[in-house]
Amino acid sequence: MPAFVPADAAGLLLRSESDQLEFLSATSPRTTELELYQAQRDEGPCVDVVRSGERVEALGEDQVTGRWPTVGPAIIEAGFSSVFAFPLHWHGRAIGGLNLFAVSEEPLSEDSRQLGQTFADVAALVIVQPQHVDESDLLGNLRRALEGRVVVEQAKGVLAYQLDIDMAAAYDELLRRSERDSTSLTAAAAATIDEARRH
Structure with a gap:
């Protein structure tokens, strides 16, 4: 994914039947820890996108820690300066979130945002209907x-x-x-x- 969207790590959280967020996947151990921490604290970019159904971006330490006082410092401590989160939509409902973490503080271009959402949409399709996806x-x-x-x-x-x-x-x-x-x-x-x- 970094070859197409400028991010250094990614993670996925899903909304469970009990409306709790559960860890699904991540690209590295430290990203796994961040995803689990979000689910435990009920705070973070994935939490926000699932609640709002809208894309979330935070660039730089001030934005990251200002938006998420508990999880934000953990994101910075893990070596990331920015985070971009995309909702996994299914029938008009956000069933999870795709987090992209970046070391740089550069914003995503519009085409990278569109591509990030496409990855999230495909992930939602695979998760919800794997038996129907060729x-x-x-x-x-x-x-x-x-x-x-x-x-x-x-x-x-x-x-x-x-x-x-x-x-x-x-x-x-x-x-x-x-x-x-x-x-x-x-x-x-x-x-x-x-x-x-x-x-």
Whole structure:
């Protein structure tokens, strides 16, 4: 996942039938400890996303410890400076949360946020209906998500060349086009590439 979303570790918590959060998986022992600590203390990014059903982000020690006075210091002590959490949705309800921990304090780009949510959505599907999920369907979902990221990067390159701007400014322009046309970032990127090919 770090190759596609700039995070250094990940963990999953699920809502149980008794409405308690239970640990499911993590990428490292220290991340496992953080996930278990959240469940025990009923505090943290996964707890928040399950309650609200909305994505949660905290960048830097002040935000992390300010938002979660008990769990936040443990996140910082584990060597992470930022955390991004995505809800696992099923039929309009958050059944769990995917936590991404990062050493840096850099925010996620919009395409990384979309990709993180895609991973969470696929995880929810696998958890809830494993017997109905074909491997090719899963690979297809992930492939589409990754292809979307590639399209965004290609469109940024096109805009940088056309407008003689750097990649950060090209990304801002792509966001502006997405908002202007009320479409997704990937769709705006595809339209930008198609337009360039026609000219």
